[in-house]
Amino acid sequence: MSLPHHFLLPQFNDRTDEYGGSLENRARLIRELLEETHEEVGDTCAVAFRFAVDEMQGIDGMQAHEEGRAVVEMLAELPDLWDVNVSDWANDSATTRFQPNDGYQTPYIEFVKQVTTKPVVAVGRLTSPDMMLSLVKRGVVDFIGAARPSIADPFLPQKIQQGRIDEIRECIGCNICVSSDNLGIPIRCTQNPTIGEEWRRGWHPENIAAKGKEEQALVIGAGPAGLECTMQLAKRGYQVTLAEAGKELGGRVPREAGLLGLGAWKRVTDHRIYDLQQRANVQIFKESNLTADDVIELGIPNVFIATGAGWRRDGVGRSTRQPIEIHSDMTILTPDDIMAGQSLKGTVLIYDDDQIYIGGVLAEHLAHAGHKVIFATPASMVSPWTENTLEQPRIQKNLIERSVDIHTGATLKTVDKSGCDLACIYTQQPRHIACDSVIMVTERTRHTDLFDALKVSKTSFQTLELIGDAASPGLIADAVYAGHMAARNFEEDPEKVAQQMFRREIVSLQNQ
Ligand code: SF4
Structure with a gap:
């Protein structure tokens, strides 16, 4: 809610009554809101107050060591919990491309605990358990706030508690989740394809149904779709063979992560490769550029093809539909x-x-x-x-x-x-x-040559599915989602899968 905050700022608040002028007057609305909320809820629940102590605009906005601090001092004991951050949203939810450091908000909020006895929580894309522990131990905060890190891995606290640090699906700070909000579409996350699908499709972030009657699967292509598909099929209990034409696993991910500012994106493949290395039911073959005959010879009845896509060089794009x-x-x-x-x-x-x-x-x-x-x-x-x-x-x-x-x-x-x-x-x-x-x-x-050749071959496969960029070039998040969906839907009842797609919380059109 921006209105109370705008009361604090002289550039928005030009009132001449007791709600304008001095900082005390400009903070009056917030004080009254906190006091009246306390009165209303009594001791039934705590009252938390999120306050952006710094607007990152220098002298043109609220500054942590000027009026930001003065507001916290003035209202120090009023909230039951101080939830402090920086604004605006682009500063609060900075991407790793422009703000690579975990805990980047700490220099702005670290004064807060010195001026209040109430507990303090803060955010700042805190993904590292060591950093979290250090912030608590150093007395900077009492709680760790984790929005994006919890989207990427809703079981983050449990994994830390159980010492399963290597299993954490670490947020890469790409803000695809934020883009869903801005686009008004269901939330998507590059690292966690189940986010937003827990109810509609029944996808649990950690659990997946055990395999059906099929035993084996072959995944061709170890980019984000192929790795995710392999990982989930392996979790389901299939014997999975993963064949990658290149020397390195990860497809476009390590290549893009090598560009300026995108290094953290490598976590997408690191997490999945680590997981696969722990599994006895996965065989990985690098530099294995399979032909259609090779695939047929392998005799594995279920084949998922994630051969990716490549950038074209003829000028055809959004604006120009003919080669230039x-x-x-x-x-x-x-x-x-x-x-x-x-x-x-x-x-x-x-x-x-x-x-x-x-x-x-x-x-x-x-x-x-x-x-x-x-x-x-x-x-x-x-x-x-x-x-x-x-x-x-x-x-x-x-x-x-x-x-x-x-x-x-x-x-x-x-x-x-x-x-x-x-x-x-x-x-x-x-x-x-x-x-x-x-x-x-x-x-x-799309790279579909292998899929096309298998499709017209005389061999009939139980499953022959094109996934990820090879099916539809998109974001890395889309590829991960596609790989996950292919593994989830494998051996599922197609009618059930189709129903999941149209499941809505609010049904506006009913069958007559
Ligand atoms: S989409 Fe996922 S990985 Fe990317 S910033 Fe959001 S939570 Fe993190």
Whole structure:
């Protein structure tokens, strides 16, 4: 609730009565709300007060060591519990990309316990049990607040209590959960595919039904979908064979985690690989690029194909549905090439018609590495989708500060040997931008060759299912969800599964 907080701030509160003017007057509404809430609830429950002690705007807002502290001193003993944080939401729920440290709010809130005898709780993407313990032991807080870490692993407290630290599914600080809120859709989490599906689909975050009559499954592709599918099938008790064409497990995850600011994303695969290493009923084969004949020869009747997707280099994306004209002398690269370590020379133009996150990440990554970067996009801002994860202003600010030359509202028309011809999306006014190479961040193509070959083979499989990016390129969270769903639904009654999909808390249309 922002209204009481706005009463505290002179930039919102211009009242001249006893609720405006001095800090004491501006805090009067909060004082009265706390006192009257106490009166109303009596001793039936405690009254907690969440207060953002710092707005991270310097002298333009509330500061922890100025009026933020004064408010806590003034109301020190009124709440039964102080729940303190920073604002706004983008600062409170910072992503690891821009705030890599656990407990990043501590410098702002650590004074609170010195000025009240009431218990204090704080947040700050606290995922490390050692950090949690240290905050309590050092007298910074009495309780640990964990919203995102509990979304990623609702059994976090129990795992800590039981010493099962290695089993914690650690939040990666990506804010996909936040994006669901901003988009008004059911919550999704990159690490925890069961979140929001506990009631509708009956998915427990830790438990999964034991296997049915089938014994064996083969999962091809160890990206986020393949790893999650393997882990859940193994938990169900099947003998699972996981075949990965590459040298490393994780697919796109370790590649993206190698880019600037995304290191924490590696936790997605670390958690799953660790889990699989503990299981006797899983066999993992790396550098195993299976053909359709290989798969048929293996004779495993249930096959899940998670062969991923790759970035296209022909310019087809959201705005341009036909391949664009590209001169053969120009170097055309994709995010896959950069993540594979391909070196760059001279000025690079990143054309971002994907408009989600990877274009902005690459621009910052390459500028940080010392490259001269030009960023062009048909969108009106850099990485517009990341408004949903509360990151967009920081992304654009960083690119400006790193001297990236940004061209918004521009589509790519042709590429010649000296650079790119862009056109204004409103007027079609052309402009030529000189560059030495172009990175196309436009659209991904599904890798379905193996699936297609098996589909038309004479062998009939009990299960042959395409999952993850190979079925529908999306976020890492989508791939994890797809892998989880495939494992959950395996050997399930299809009618029951279909009913789960349409289960709603509030039924607005009834069958007549
Ligand atoms: S979506 Fe990302 S930030 Fe949100 S809880 Fe899951 S891992 Fe953490």
